[in-house]
Amino acid sequence: MACRDPKRAQDAREKLYRLLDKHISTLKKGTEDYAYAVAFRSSVRLDIERLDLSSVRSVLDFGKAVTQKYEYISHLIFNAGTATYSHLDILGFTYDLLIHPIDAIEHPRRNMQVNGVLTEDGLGYTWQCNVFGHYVLYRSVQPLLVACARKTNSPARVIWMSSLDAEPTFDLKEDWQLTKTMHSYNASKFQIELIAAELERRTLEGGAPSIPGGSAPNGEFHHYIVSPGITATNMSTLLNIPIPGYRYLMLAAFYIVRFIGSPHVLMSLYSAAVAAVHLALIPLLAIPTVHDTVHVPPEDIPWPSWHSYFGKFTRGAAPPRVLTLRFGAENDRWGNDRPGVMAVPVWEEYLDAGEQLLERFERLYQAFLLKEVGASATVTNRHAE
Incomplete structure (x- = not known):
């Protein structure tokens, strides 16, 4: 852990x-x-x-420690996540909850975020904690993932934690580190889906990867995307809600929304882990893909009017292309847990977004590696003197 x-x-x-x-x-x-x-x-x-994902040095140190301690890694689950929330727009949220109860919980627009927050590394805080830190971790322990396939004759699995909030709310060219957007949490989760889908595409297609060491051309490991659904976590404290006992009100709203039809609202962290555990344990051949499964297509999802997908997918238009699948934790109105699956649509404005992001991630990762090597050499020279 x-x-x-x-x-x-x-x-x-x-x-x-x-x-x-x-x-x-x-x-x-x-x-x-x-x-x-x-x-x-x-x-x-x-x-x-x-492990502190807001520090590249901490992630690299973690990779070194784990590499020295274990022969291989069979499952890598990226569960951590954070957001730069400032407050909850209480009046606006109350309105949404009364008029659009399911949308208000599944796709909240009143969780106000701030932009421009940076880490000590000079990177976007939410972006580094939610996306780039995980990419650096994955690259740091990648030899252990390959070792798993060679020692067990079974591919390893990298499970990326996305969210129902994942949304293309950023400028790929000007703001890929998510310092300008006012929706960095949503954008960071969408970036996770983009890069995980691109890494898995390269694994399935095989051949020499365009990023040396950045994928598994021989199928040594696979990448999957999961969502924990909606549940009460400590992240709600970041919203600075000035209402005594607000967590009880939140749980009451969750119970009501679940009962009236939302399968994505869960009442415990145990239930929220259903999708990740399911993807970790079932046989690889039993994991559905875009090509061989019945999933919830984008045009069947009732997107709220404030979502960027609203009105974009209609029955009269050509079916949207599917980028990948997101496996989610779900339950029925009585609380019986189950894994579910939804389709993630292709970002039509930037068809090669995943590839572009991976190339930038890798260049930045290599730059930090060189920086660490230089720092280590400096320390060694000082000791020698």
């Missing part, structure tokens, strides 16, 4: 251990299931590594 705050990571680890122990306690002793669970529990080890 990678985390910026060791204390939070330790608390999460203890919760996971207790969750597993609680499950085992419900099994009947003497059964095959119980014996397997006990053996599994005795072998489980949850290690904690410090």
Whole structure:
């Protein structure tokens, strides 16, 4: 488990251990299931590594530590995410909730964000934490993903966490680090879908990659996109809502919206993990693709009037091209969890957006590597003196 705050990571680890122990306690002793669970529990080890995605040096140090500690990585799940929220437009949100309850929760437009926030590396804060930091992490441990395929004869999996909020709300040419847009969170999640789809395309097509080492031409690992749906997390504290007990009001709204028809509103973090866990465990051949599955096409989604996709996809027009699939955590109105799948439409204005972004990401990644090498050489010279 990678985390910026060791204390939070330790608390999460203890919760996971207790969750597993609680499950085992419900099994009947003497059964095959119980014996397997006990053996599994005795072998489980949850290690904690410090990782700050807002610092490239921290990510590179994490990659070095993990490479020295483990022979291979079979699953890499990019779960971290943040946003530069300033506040919630309470009056506007109340209006949306009364007039468009499902849209207000699934595609909120009243979570006000600020732009221009930078990290100590001089990069867009939301962009680095949500997208580029994960790309650097992926590149740093890529040899371990390849090692998994060679040691286990099974491809590794890289699972990128997107969001229902993913939306092309940025200028690809002028603002790819998302410092100018007022919707950097939405844009960062859309960038995740663009680069993950492009990396998987290169894996499936094979051959020599245009970015050396940037993909898996021999199919050593695959890239998938998931969404946790809508659930109550600590990110809501970033909205600075000045209402006592607002979390109870939020949960009440969630229950109502789920009951009237939203499959994407979930009541626990456990439920929100359904899609990621499903993609991590099912056989590779059972994972649907754009070409072989029935999914929710973009024209079937009732986009709200404030969404950039509103009115763009109609039944009378040609069906939109699908870029990739986003696997999401869902449930029915009674709370029964299930994985779902939605189609991510091609960004028609920039058909090669994923390729452009990857090339820029890689150049920046290599620049930071050179910087680290230079810093290490300087330290070595000082010690030598």
